Every structure is written in structure tokens, then in C-alpha cells.
Amino acid sequence: MPDTVNFGDQLVSPEEKTRKVGEVFSSVARRYDVMNDLMSGGMHRLWKDRFVSRVKPQPHEHILDMAGGTGDIAFRMARRGAAVTVSDINADMLGVGEERAAKKGIEGLNWSVQNAEELSFADRSFDAYTIAFGIRNVTDIPKALRDAHRVLKFGGRLFVLEFSTSDWPGFGELYEQWADKAIPRIGKAVASDEASYRYLVESIRRFPKPYDFERMIGEAGFTRTRTETLMGGLVCIWSGWKA
Numbered sequence: 167m168p169d170t171v172n173f174g175d176q177l178v179s180p181e182e183k184t185r186k187v188g189e190v191f192s193s194v195a196r197r198y199d200v201m202n203d204l205m206s207g208g209m210h211r212l213w214k215d216r217f218v219s220r221v222k223p224q225p226h227e228h229i230l231d232m233a234g235g236t237g238d239i240a241f242r243m244a245r246r247g248a249a250v251t252v253s254d255i256n257a258d259m260l261g262v263g264e265e266r267a268a269k270k271g272i273e274g275l276n277w278s279v280q281n282a283e284e285l286s287f288a289d290r291s292f293d294a295y296t297i298a299f300g301i302r303n304v305t306d307i308p309k310a311l312r313d314a315h316r317v318l319k320f321g322g323r324l325f326v327l328e329f330s331t332s333d334w335p336g337f338g339e340l341y342e343q344w345a346d347k348a349i350p351r352i353g354k355a356v357a358s359d360e361a362s363y364r365y366l367v368e369s370i371r372r373f374p375k376p377y378d379f380e381r382m383i384g385e386a387g388f389t390r391t392r393t394e395t396l397m398g399g400l401v402c403i404w405s406g407w408k409a
């Protein structure tokens with residue numbers, strides 16, 4: 167781990183990044199779901215549906231939804247009958263998730279505060295590990311991927327949903343302009359928090375390109391790695407197997 171890491175465009179110590187990411191999500195937790203709709207024009211729902219259709223959760227499976235936040239992915243998987251443990255480093259995000267689950271009448275979820283870099287779960291505990299829009303916020307991504315590999319059973323599957331870089335001509339630049347100019351302003355207007363949304367935009371820009379991240383998954387020990395690009399790679403679904 168280097169002495170300094172990026173927190174958006176700032177260079178900070180690894181400990182400071184983890185602390186600052188915690189502050190960002192504690193600050194946005196209450197407005198997180200409405201902001202997702204506003205920032206993506208509702209598209210995040212389609213990306214999440216596509217992601218879960220790739221996971222194909224089964225009723226006999228136990229799935230770890232890491233960085234599960236307010237539960238969007240876990241709810242979709244639980245509705246298909248899987249047992250889901252929703253984990254996140256941020257108790258505020260999980261708290262909002264538990265309230266949402268109660269309102270929606272979704273039962274059978276386990277909620278657990280965990281850092282993706284040092285999970286307390288035993289080796290070979292889960293059939294699948296999902297992480298949606300979470301991995302770019304993790305301080306030591308290779309370490310988190312190695313821990314994902316550790317907690318999966320043999321034959322278990324990793325699925326990552328995250329923003330990356332679109333190769334559609336002109337679209338990437340258009341998105342950058344929207345993200346740079348509009349998202350922090352919407353954050354200020356709706357959530358009274360411009361800085362957190364500026365970090366979220368900067369962290370998207372700094373995330374590896376689609377096939378570079380696929381290589382990182384392979385380096386963590388996963389085989390049969392695959393990248394599915396959505397909107398030219400603006401959003402990607404990566405997967406890998408624990409052989």
C-alpha cells in the first residue's frame with residue numbers, strides 16, 4: 167500500500183481516505199436513493215437489474231452483498247429467494263437500508279458492518295460476492311478482491327458493478343461535462359452537500375479502464391474473468407470464478 171492514495175483528486179494517507187469516505191456516505195445516507203435517481207436519470211435501476219440478472223441468484227444460495235449500502239442489490243437478490251448478507255463499512259447507510267427493507271416487507275436479510283478489506287467471515291462462506299458502485303471507494307482494492315476470493319466457496323462467483331470509461335465517440339466527454347458541472351450542483355441543491363458529490367464524480371474519473379480492472383480481478387486469483395460493458399463502458403459488470 168503506498169503512503170498516499172487518491173480521495174477523488176486529493177492525495178491523502180490511506181487512513182484518511184477510509185475516514186473521509188466514511189464521512190461522505192454518512193453525509194449522503196438519507197438522500198442517497200433520491201440522488202441516485204436524479205444523477206442517473208433513473209438509469210441506475212436498469213444497470214442494477216442487469217447486474218442481478220447476471221448474478222442469477224438461486225434460493226439455495228448465500229450471497230454476500232458487499233458495500234451494500236441502502237440495499238438496492240440485496241433486495242433484488244432476496245426477491246429471487248437467495249439468502250443475502252448485506253455488508254457495508256458505514257452503519258448509517260445500512261441503517262437506511264434496514265428501514266427500507268422493513269417498509270418494503272423484505273425479510274431474511276442479514277446486516278453486518280464490515281470493511282471489505284478485512285472481512286470477519288470464515289473462508290469459503292459464500293456462493294457469490296456482489297459489490298455495486300462500492301469498489302472504487304475502497305482504499306486498498308487489491309486487498310478487498312483477495313478477501314472476496316477468500317470468503318467464496320470453490321466454484322463461487324464474484325460480480326462487480328462500477329462506473330468506468332465509455333468508448334462511445336463523444337459520449338465520454340458529454341458525460342464528463344454533466345458529471346463535473348451538474349452532479350455537484352444537484353448534490354448542493356438536494357442534499358446540501360456539494361463536496362461529497364464532487365468526490366463521487368472525481369472517484370469515477372479515476373477508476374481503472376474496463377480491461378485494466380478485469381486484469382486486477384485475475385491478479386486476485388479469479389479465473390474465467392469477464393467484462394460486460396454498458397453504454398460503451400460508462401458502467402461495467404465484471405465477473406470471475408473461484409476455481
Ligand SMILES: C[S@@+](CC[C@H](N)C(=O)[O-])C[C@H]1O[C@@H](n2cnc3c(N)ncnc32)[C@H](O)[C@@H]1O
Nearest residue numbers: 191233234235254255256259281282298300303
Ligand atoms: C455508492 S454506495 C453503493 C451502495 C449500493 N451498493 C448501491 O448500489 O446502491 C457505496 C458504498 O460503499 C461503501 N463502502 C465504502 N468503502 C467501503 C469499504 N472499505 N468496505 C465496505 N463498504 C465500503 C459505502 O459506505 C457506501 O455505502
